[in-house]
Amino acid sequence: MATEETTQEEDPPKKSKMPLILGLVLALAGGGGGFYATWSGMILGSGDKEKAEIQKEEVKDPFGDIAFVAVEPMVISIDAVPESRLLRFRAQLEVPKSYEADVTLVLPRVVDVLNSYLRALEVADLEDQAALTRLRAQMLRRVKVVTGQDLVNDLLIMEFVLT
Known part of the structure; x- marks a missing residue:
């Protein structure tokens, strides 16, 4: 009986850390996607395409003057x-x-x-x-x-x- 009690007192097996890692990776991917969408103007963008075109024209000839x-x-x-x-x-x-x-x-x-x-x-x-x-x-x-x-x-x- 003494041997049966010692085997039952052992630590239960550890839980997997895969859900934690998967959640962290998805959070980073979502954060990066949100940053890019905001930075590129897809979200909260001013929608001023004319300003972007004017800036592109100015950049074309930086040594013109x-x-x-x-x-x-x-x-x-x-x-x-x-x-x-x-x-x-x-x-x-x-x-x-x-x-x-x-x-x-x-x-x-x-x-x-x-x-x-x-x-x-x-x-x-x-x-x-x-x-x-x-x-x-x-x-x-x-x-x-x-x-x-x-x-x-x-x-x-x-x-x-x-x-």
Whole structure:
């Protein structure tokens, strides 16, 4: 009799966790579907298809209102201790098309500012890996001071070679 009592006192078998897992998966799928339906405008959408068409037309030509003004290539001597080194520099300015003539008019001042800045640099300033990014930002700031804040969008460095 003692053996019969010990077998009856054992733990009952555990219930399956499959319904819990299935419920969790279905809840996640439903939540994802609801998010997508709301995000895409199927539910609670404004229904403004005209706005979507206008936005698509604007996205088609993102570079339609820009022009590039070439800055004359420059060769700048940089004094190094044992020998003189040369920097070949060429750039273009990204400007709105409506201001292209204005920027072209003040281009000699832009060249003067860039030439003065680059001549003040030392070889150690140019050999750092992050130097080009830092120099580009400094040159763009100086160009914007000369041309005006809204006339130049960006300075694109086409050639930067230290020989």
